[in-house]
Amino acid sequence: MAEAVETMDGWYCLHDFRVMDWTSWKLASVDERQAAIEEFQNWLSNMEQVEEANKGSQLAYKIIGHKADVMFMIMRPTMDELQEIETTFDKTKLASYMTKSFSYLSVVELSKYMSKPGVDIEQKPEVQARLKPILPRWDYMCFYPMDKRRMNEDNWYSLEKDARSKLMYEHSKTGRKYAGQIKQIITGSFGFDDWEWGVTLFAHDPLPIKKLVYEMRFDEVSARYGEFGDFYFGNILTIEAASDYFHI
Ligand code: VOV
Numbered sequence: 085m086a087e088a089v090e091t092m093d094g095w096y097c098l099h100d101f102r103v104m105d106w107t108s109w110k111l112a113s114v115d116e117r118q119a120a121i122e123e124f125q126n127w128l129s130n131m132e133q134v135e136e137a138n139k140g141s142q143l144a145y146k147i148i149g150h151k152a153d154v155m156f157m158i159m160r161p162t163m164d165e166l167q168e169i170e171t172t173f174d175k176t177k178l179a180s181y182m183t184k185s186f187s188y189l190s191v192v193e194l195s196k197y198m199s200k201p202g203v204d205i206e207q208k209p210e211v212q213a214r215l216k217p218i219l220p221r222w223d224y225m226c227f228y229p230m231d232k233r234r235m236n237e238d239n240w241y242s243l244e245k246d247a248r249s250k251l252m253y254e255h256s257k258t259g260r261k262y263a264g265q266i267k268q269i270i271t272g273s274f275g276f277d278d279w280e281w282g283v284t285l286f287a288h289d290p291l292p293i294k295k296l297v298y299e300m301r302f303d304e305v306s307a308r309y310g311e312f313g314d315f316y317f318g319n320i321l322t323i324e325a326a327s328d329y330f331h332i
Contacts, residue, residue: 128326139161145320198256265289278313
């Protein structure tokens with residue numbers, strides 16, 4: 085049996101995708117819409133205080149295309165907090181004009197492929213900062229879930245750990261070419277959701293995201309073992325911009 089790699093796990097993460105019912109939103113009165121927008125802005129700004137206390141992080145995004153209108157990426161130390169935040173939003177006025185189109189539950193994960201045997205790096209401040217990241221206020225975000233294939237001779241989970249480490253090293257070399265252009269947060273979702281990982285990429289410009297995902301397709305770990313779910317792409321929805329975004 086192949087040896088599993090040890091993982092370090094940080095904040096729990098919910099990607100919560102909603103579709104807006106613009107028709108009923110347009111039929112609502114100006115006062116109703118204004119009250120709903122203000123309530124939404126308060127919901128977001130209340131959570132910012134949690135971020136200032138370094139007890140979690142969250143951002144909202146406008147999703148481009150048919151799959152969703154908005155997405156909230158919410159990270160907290162406990163699953164209970166995620167569940168409470170989701171339900172609190174469900175009870176808002178704005179939520180009554182939305183339906184959930186997709187969600188993804190995971191936990192920030194760093195696998196120990198790159199760490200030296202016998203060296204416990206988990207408590208290092210820089211590792212803790214990656215396990216409990218403050219989400220970058222960068223303009224663009226791409227999310228997609230993925231698996232590592234388990235099929236016949238292309239079974240990632242029956243590869244010896246050394247072989248997997250070598251493939252992950254090649255993977256990281258490709259990723260590092262985009263340092264400064266792209267920040268990635270990989271979240272593990274074994275037992276939490278339908279895929280094995282969530283991939284969330286942040287960038288100041290859309291194109292490096294396409295370039296990175298395309299180039300990674302040629303790395304053996306993605307070429308032979310990568311299986312991907314739906315892709316979601318959007319740009320950041322700040323509290324200030326919410327009025328314009330929802331304005332009719
Ligand atoms: C943006 C750049 C970038 C960089 C620098 C990077 C580096 C690294 C390192 C160093 C490591 C291992 C240690 C750790 O730190 O966890 C990983 C780990 C992982 N990655 Fe990665 N990855 C990137 C980016 C990046 C992308 C774009 C994808 C999606 C792949 C694609 O084809 O669409 C991805 C996937 C993963 C996954 C699923 C894992 C866990 C695999 C496992 O089996 O455990 N990743 N990744």
